[in-house]
Amino acid sequence: MKEIAEKQKQKQTHYNCAETIIPLRDALDVFSGKWKIPILFSMMSGNERYTDIQSSMPCISPKVLVKELKDLEEHKLIKRVIIDDYPIKILYKLEPYAQTVIPIIETLKTWGQNHRNKLFRAKEEIINSTK
Amino acid sequence: MKEIAEKQKQKQTHYNCAETIIPLRDALDVFSGKWKIPILFSMMSGNERYTDIQSSMPCISPKVLVKELKDLEEHKLIKRVIIDDYPIKILYKLEPYAQTVIPIIETLKTWGQNHRNKLFRAKEEIINSTK
């Protein structure tokens, strides 16, 4: 009897865990992949035009860039604006909602910098130990 | 002359942008994908054994789980520990380094919750407008 109760308690823990994993998965569905976060960062740095974004990114292909911009638009993070003077201009504008992504970008960037330093230190240790 | 200088300034902006994108990409290389963050979260909730982690995740296949655990071990975020009593036990232990991932998990989780609420509100607005 006691054992069954404890097993159910454990099962419950698992269930709760699955529940909290859902928002994580929602966020990952949006931001997983090589490009979306870097593109948002590039746009936050002031790049609004297709070609500017493209040249700010290390070797993104035009096809992929178009696709990612469409995805970001679908997620209501950016807006494609057509400026109808002569010549016609197309601007990709950040939606206010994109501001909510800043903390994610910041923490990822900080972690990435730290990780790189860690790898660098690890390498140095190997060099020192073989001296 | 002036124009060239300005163009070079712009090129520099792009270059800097690429530079800051590198740590972002480093982090994304580790955390992109469906499973790694949820697995770390599950382990932080106390799950240490293969089967516990598996049942805490919504329908992960054994093959994928093994692969993700190996990846996490390679990134020095977890450790596979063999407890050699009878019967033999295998524990997946978080490395201290895994603590650095907590801010990422937190911000992603918060964003995911907020995003889900936003979608929910958007749905309600549609329902109200068609009344």
Place this chain on the structure above:
DNA sequence: GATAGTACTTACCTGTAGGAAAGTGATATT
């Protein structure tokens, strides 16, 4: 008139992430 830039589209291809299903060998339980 030629070249270059803007903002893409189209077609094709590869690799990997991830899923489905079954099997395995050791122990443990009923």
Place this chain on the structure above:
DNA sequence: AATATCACTTTCCTACAGGTAAGTACTATC
């Protein structure tokens, strides 16, 4: 003796992310 649990492995498969390369229609510049 039969079934279950633990911790996987193996095989097969599909879908999609992403890359390569070329083309396009318009405009701008030299």
